[in-house]
Amino acid sequence: MWSYERRLQYPVNIRQTNPELAMVIISQFGGPDGELAASMRYLSQRYAMKNRQVAGVLTDIGTEELAHMEIVSAIVHQLTRNLTPEQIEGSPFANYYVDHTLGIWPQAASGAPWTSTYFQSKGDPITDIHEDMAAEQKARTTYDNILRLVHDHDICDPIRFLREREIVHYQRFGESLRLVQEELDSKNYYAFNPAFDQKC
């Protein structure tokens, strides 16, 4: 069960709208390495994660990713708040605006809609944690790409926070992988699925 707190994990206060950047940053909401896919990935993978400690890491990071989704959404919202038709006309935001006005909808920077094919839940702890570590690095790369395009401190500040969290999550998943590997016996090192195959 979840409960909501009326606060952002990191504050977002953007003074200057920027519909062009909103169209880039929205990828970290609904893109292939975005926060929505991250949260759904970890929360879905928990059920096959027999190690309770690692299931806890998936629960807690999956929950934090929901908070990050809210931060990214708040950034996009503040970058497009109160735009006039004149500001939208001719901007890369125009195509998005036609379908969503100033609403927030999960899509990639390319315009591709969010899809669960952005992540895997393979039912194999070793496989899943490798995916999770890769996902954190891909998200970190994406935030680095975004930061090269952003020069407004109000936007950079929360993006830098999110980038840092990718690194911390990567470290925690690295430790999780070690915990799961320690439970394997010497005959099963990547030979079969420790959550499914018997006697491993």
Added chain:
Amino acid sequence: MGEMSRQEMLNHIGKISFSMDDLRIFLDTHPDCSEALVRFNELAKKRDEHIHKFEKLYGPMNFYNNNVCDEHWRWVNAPWPWEGEC
């Protein structure tokens, strides 16, 4: 609550919490309904008491207000809710 098992306590907390979930969305659209407000406050107090008792016996229910013991982090020890009763 004296002789309740872990599962019985969880069921009891679940019932109180669901009543609060339901009252929450009712109060969102009826913010001045005094009957609902009184009921919500009663339930909130009851829930706090039960959660406190549960956490003392079986470890933390919530993350932010869990009563941490000084020697060991207990958040990941107890069964996760999706594991079921057996």
